[in-house]
Amino acid sequence: MDPNPIVHVVDDDDSFRRALGGLLGASGYEVALYASAREFLENLSPASRGCILLDVQMPGLSGPELQSRLKIAECPMPIIFLSGHADVPITVRTMKAGAEDFLCKPVPREDLVRAVEDALSKSLVRQRQRERLRTLRSLVATLTPRENEVFNLIARGRLNKQIAYDLGTSERTIKAHRHAVMEKLKARSLAELVSIAEQLGTVRSAPD
8 A cells, every 4th residue: 555645535525534533533634624625626636646635515615616627737636525415417427427336314423434545545546557657658758759759650550660760761670670679678478569659649559
């Protein structure tokens, strides 16, 4: 588990917010409390990590409105919605928009802990994926323009002789470029090279 995941509790009900913070703290989680969506946004940074427990109805910016803003900002933290009453339309809307869970107050401790644990696990996976992409992008940035062309064509399944024809050069030259691409991207096989391209969105994976 991430050494510093934080459960961000955003709820305008002071007593509920503090009670939730105490319960989560007693369960071993690091907790940050916010009385409004705007307070949360003011404290949000690219380094923020963990998950968000978000009240649906709050003065000013509502929970779903904050969810929309975070989605636009590409905030990777999973969101667990909290509501004082079951509201099917809101539940469907927030889940379709990517919420991890929707819990009704009062939340049983075991349900809360389960939801938080699941969300933090997903948060860690997303964090590692982002780090992997940053690493891959930095490696691709070391390719020369011609190596980048060769990389893209290899990833699309083109053979060395086809690439040589496409780029108006010799197959021997393409082999040299291909070797350089494999070295720079630290790919041990063609399959790994194609996987790198798929992760970066250069090519799409083949359908099952």
